[in-house]
Amino acid sequence: KKGAYDVFNEDDDKEAEQFMETDIDQLLEKSSRKVTYGESASTTLASGLGSFSKASFVASGDGDGKDVDLDDPEFWSKAVGLEAPPEEMDPTLALIIGDGSKRNRKQVQAFDPQAEDIEAERRRLEEIAMQKAEEEEEKEIAKLEKFLRKEAEREEKEMKLKQKQEALELKQKLKEKRLAAIKDKLRQESKVESRRVKEVKVVYNERKTDRKRMLKRAEHEDPVFERVKQAWDTSQRNR
DSSP states (O other): OOSGGGGGOOTTOHHHHHHHHSOHHHHHHHSOOOEEETTEEEOOOSSSOOOOSOOEEESOSSSOOOEEETTOTTHHHHHTSOOOOOOOOOHHHHHHHHHOOOOOOOOOOOOOTTHHHHHHHHHHHHHHHHHHHHHHHHHHHHHHHHHHHHHHHHHHHHHHHHHHHHHHHHHHHHHHHHHHHHHHHHHHHHHHHHHHHHHHHHHHHHHHHHHHHHHHHHHHHOHHHHHHHHHHHHHHHHO
16 A cells, blocks of 8 residues: 555655555445456456466546556656655766777787696697698508509400400311312312313223224124133233
8 A cells, every 4th residue: 555656655745645554345336447357357456366377557637548557667767756765876887988088909928937848749749640641541552552453464364365365266176168269179189189080081981992993893804813812811821
């Protein structure tokens, strides 16, 4: 009852005395306004003992009717025109703000007696890491060169083997071709020889036949000649 309304308390104010003597339930009933909980609304207050999560009231009945929130940080200036008391400022902060000079932030390097040793160790570790990286790179290059050399040797060996195999195949083909030519030649020669033998046989047979004919003719013509011939043949056989 003597909360925020105590600011209106004056010793010679009759309305204030009357207000102080009025029961709180009557005051709440007169000054009650619509209170909304969720979606339901109520315009009555039971006994003044209800609890509220948040309340609002009209600052002036004759004014614009704007609601003033109790949680508003500018409640006093909106409700009764009072200003909140100024906050006390830190003297050091007041000096900094009141100086008017521009603030400059400077970075100060702290002295470290082991900084040189740490830097030298860091450089040494970097050199070791760089040297290891170079060694690894050289190893990879050597490994790659060795692999490429082996591949080149393998390809060269395969090429030589292929060329040798092709040469052998070509030689075998030439040999087979030469043998075929020799066989053809022998076959042709055999045919020629066979033809010649046949011709010789024919000539021999013809001569033999002619001789027989001549002998028969001689027998009929001159028997003496036949006897001489037989004697000659006999002497030739007895030699």
